[in-house]
Amino acid sequence: MTSITQDDVLFILKLLDESPFDELQIEYGDLKLRVKKQGKLEEVGRGAQEDQKTLSTPLELQGGQSSLPQALEGKGTPVPPPPVDDATLAEKGLIPIRAPMLGTFYRTPKPGAPPFVEVGSFVEEDDPVCIIEVMKLFNTVRAGVRGRIAKICAEQGQMVEFQQTLFWVEKANGKGPSKGKRK
């Protein structure tokens, strides 16, 4: 499979910038690229674009190209999220998905499988978002809220505490799109 180069991304961004659209999402193989003109996700906290490899604005990309490899999802190791004040995110109107128990956090239904959700994924209330393991018991955690995943706060394979925030969700208003599609 031909991979997308940095030049390709810059070209795509230029197209978006000149277009009347605010947002763009491309899925190409296991690569996902999601770009927003007004950088709504970027506003909610730097963590959103740093650890989840979501590009926010063309300016940001051009100004700091070193972050580009992280923009290509499914490549490399995840960068631990920088500490973000929960209250700030809550003020932005984001809804947390919290751990219903203490245990080990898994983003994938089984080893090697793709994650349940990524940043930008659209989730219905009943959609599974992760698994928490307690002594070989695997508990599926569901979103409990309908909207778009804005931030993933827990690390694969790490212990999470009861009520620890695992995801932040940008809640969908009214009748939104179905899962995985653009708003």
Add this chain to the structure above:
Amino acid sequence: MKRISRVLIANRGEIALRIIRACRNLGISTVLAASEIDRESLPARLADRVVCIGPSSPRESYLQVGTLIMAALGTGAEAIHPGYGFLAEQPELPEACAQNGLIFIGPKAHQIRQMGDKIFARKLAQNLGIPVIPGSDTIRELGEALSAAERWGYPLLLKAAAGGGGKGMKIVRRREDMEISFSEAASEAHAAFGDSRLYLERFIPRARHVEVQILGDRYGNLVHLGERDCSIQRRYQKMIEETPSPALSPAQRDALCQAAIRIAQEIQYENAGTVEFIFDPDQDRFYFLEMNTRIQVEHPVTEMVTGVDLVMEQIRIAGGEPLRFRQEEIQCRGHAMECRINAESPHRDFQPCPGRIAAWKPPEGKEIRIDTHCDPGYFVPPHYDSLLGKLVAWAPDRPAVIHRLTEALADFQVSGLDTTIPFLRFILKNPEFIQGTVHTRWIEETLLPEYQRHERNRLC
């Protein structure tokens, strides 16, 4: 031997704080497993790290073996201290620890299991020639209870085979009462322990509760640290504990401590434990009651007279160290007395009264110790037991310690909720208590009616 450098504390309240202090003294870092409501508690603020293990209900937090193991593994703790209550005497926790390469700070799982079976423990004592209160084997039905009662004579005590803490326990004074008491005790035992087996014991009217503190290591070294007298009880809940016991002669004390050592030796007991006895002052005899395989609430009185930090010794023993002292090196000096400060209302039949503490100013002074997790503004949650703290005093002799404790209680300022402090003061000034002639039902039979009269007169 793996050195313990980090301990997960699977408990809350004053004992969690007590364990944090012991760990600090040993240079061990602490992780507190806290339920949701305990996240901001004083122990949570003092621990090096806090992990939230679940909602406030103990069943979903402090009683979850798997969650506690995960919390220990996930935070890099090598050992778990269970405190008292919750999982302290559940063999499942040490078993799960062993399976996951963790150290359980306490005895071996099989020792907990053996001593948790009260009938096994009785037989063990009997086989060693240590008297147990005359009584029956396990009784499954009323007919057996009635014929056993004919042999022993009334009054009798019906007790749960799996039990403790007064649950499933009934005094039967006459043959006519046996049927109803038997079914009540059996259903209480079933509800409390999931085991409705009962047995009968001869009832001792002026029984004193005297227990012996034991420490043992894995190399077969065992010592006792003297006794504690816990005869001041209300419905089998201890209120005041002291050492030495005012009821024992030196010869009786020695015999009691030797009996405790032999019981612990028989099961090669490791870590801290307490062997409980009933002392019958009318017959001048003691009887083995049961063994508790944990650190106890009232351990500070032993620490005050021996100078041994029992919780630190527990951790050292669990880490594989041999005992650091021989029997002859343990000296009991002076007299120590502890009273339990509970969030209970003495004038409303000791109803627990959780809520927010407004003022909280414990007494200070020479030879006064307070073990507590409370501070001004603390909210006493309704999910757990009502113990707010323990006030302990030391003095060269018993009259002096009663005086010191009385003064300290008078200085104890608490507001916002009711506590047992007024009732404790009432006990301490009672002539029978001062004489040391009380027994385990004295509070209910004698002092409470007096207290209620006193309260009525005070209000009129």
